[in-house]
Amino acid sequence: MIAPEPAASRPKSASFQVGRADLAEPRHDWTREEVAALYALPFPELTYLSATVHRRWFDPAEVQLSQLLSIKTGGCAENCGYCSQSASFDTGLRATKLMEPGMVLAEAARAKAAGAGRFCMGAAWRDLKDRDLPRLEAMISGVKALGLETCATLGMLRQDQARRLRQAGLDYYNHNLDTSPEYYGEVVTTRTYQHRLDTLEHVRSVGLKTCCGGIVGMGEGRADRVGLLHALATLPEHPDSLPINALVPIEGTPLSGSTPVDGIEFVRTVAVARIVCPRAMVRIAAGREGMSRELQALCLSAGANSIFVGGRLLTTPLPGEDADSALMRDLGLRAIPADAEPAASRAPVALPASRPVPA
Numbered sequence: 001m002i003a004p005e006p007a008a009s010r011p012k013s014a015s016f017q018v019g020r021a022d023l024a025e026p027r028h029d030w031t032r033e034e035v036a037a038l039y040a041l042p043f044p045e046l047t048y049l050s051a052t053v054h055r056r057w058f059d060p061a062e063v064q065l066s067q068l069l070s071i072k073t074g075g076c077a078e079n080c081g082y083c084s085q086s087a088s089f090d091t092g093l094r095a096t097k098l099m100e101p102g103m104v105l106a107e108a109a110r111a112k113a114a115g116a117g118r119f120c121m122g123a124a125w126r127d128l129k130d131r132d133l134p135r136l137e138a139m140i141s142g143v144k145a146l147g148l149e150t151c152a153t154l155g156m157l158r159q160d161q162a163r164r165l166r167q168a169g170l171d172y173y174n175h176n177l178d179t180s181p182e183y184y185g186e187v188v189t190t191r192t193y194q195h196r197l198d199t200l201e202h203v204r205s206v207g208l209k210t211c212c213g214g215i216v217g218m219g220e221g222r223a224d225r226v227g228l229l230h231a232l233a234t235l236p237e238h239p240d241s242l243p244i245n246a247l248v249p250i251e252g253t254p255l256s257g258s259t260p261v262d263g264i265e266f267v268r269t270v271a272v273a274r275i276v277c278p279r280a281m282v283r284i285a286a287g288r289e290g291m292s293r294e295l296q297a298l299c300l301s302a303g304a305n306s307i308f309v310g311g312r313l314l315t316t317p318l319p320g321e322d323a324d325s326a327l328m329r330d331l332g333l334r335a336i337p338a339d340a341e342p343a344a345s346r347a348p349v350a351l352p353a354s355r356p357v358p359a
């Protein structure tokens with residue numbers, strides 16, 4: 001039997017101090033060392049911290065349900081090594097043309113009736129072509145008129161294109177950094193990290209909200225996950241929405257054989273994301289289909305406050321409406337209504353007076 005050491009003689013559980021004041025307000029000066037130290041905290045300390053920060057800005061019983069629609073599938077000119085939609089890999093996916101706005105609006109209305117508060121339109125494009133703008137504007141204004149929050153992910157954008165999307169009623173633009181700057185070249189070679197940062201700048205510059213996150217389980221190491229979250233936390237403005245995807249292995253893509261990330265490491269990633277970007281909607285995105293209910297519950301307790309719902313993401317499956325309703329019911333969670341006041345406009349809740357962190 002292992003005799004427990006008396007508490008007073010045990011080593012301190014963190015190698016640096018995160019004082020209460022440090023967590024009270026969003027910071028943009030995180031160092032990689034600090035982010036790495038958060039990751040390395042004992043799991044109960046890390047999730048206590050992230051759950052505390054979560055409560056400061058959000059009601060932890062509320063979850064935003066987001067629905068995706070692939071408005072233009074496959075045939076993409078980029079070679080992202082994880083993606084079913086790249087024309088560089090034979091994944092068996094059938095490419096389609098850009099959908100008609102009427103079809104998109106019918107899907108959005110169905111999503112709203114099923115409880116979604118947000119609708120995200122995704123196109124497998126390297127960059128947006130001006131000729132497609134009128135149709136996109138019709139989709140965006142139509143979805144917005146249904147009372148849904150709108151998001152789109154259409155590849156690289158110029159500033160004037162971002163402005164037109166915003167004027168049409170777009171709330172968020174999704175453009176992920178995906179991984180650390182160092183690992184990026186292992187994932188995609190047809191564009192650079194700087195290309196991604198440039199589009200994000202164009203999006204921010206016209207007042208659109210950013211949806212920006214990444215993928216875990218692409219063969220990267222902990223240091224790359226730290227590098228991704230550090231990159232997100234030190235952007236000129238934090239992402240307003242931060243999707244964390246677990247790689248869905250797609251046969252035919254270069255990354256399909258990657259070793260999956262352990263569930264506990266996934267929860268750590270969610271928790272650290274919540275701490276370093278405290279006001280972001282942290283979304284459990286791809287890969288939820290392969291997660292146990294218990295793992296999803298841990299993510300939602302550690303700071304995630306949104307899930308993607310419906311039958312599928314863009315091209316890959318989701319748990320589905322019955323499983324998701326049962327999860328929400330069993331966890332006692334409520335869906336954020338489509339017309340709810342945005343969380344960011346609510347007054348922050350004070351942190352507990354007691355020391356919330358290990359010394």
Ligand code: SAM
Nearest residue numbers: 082083123124125153155176245246247248286
């Ligand atoms: N073409 C646009 C772009 O790349 O920005 C938008 C669509 S893309 C499919 C949106 C995001 O989905 C990617 O940035 C990536 O983070 C995520 N994603 C795509 N395929 C995935 C997969 N197999 N597993 C996990 N995440 C994936």
Ligand code: DTB
Nearest residue numbers: 153174243285286313314315316
């Ligand atoms: C994000 O980060 N994840 C969503 C959303 N943003 C667009 C997309 C996940 C796609 C997963 C693979 C697929 O279904 O094709």
Ligand code: SF4
Nearest residue numbers: 076078080083086124
């Ligand atoms: Fe194209 Fe986006 Fe897929 Fe990359 S992730 S191949 S840009 S659709």
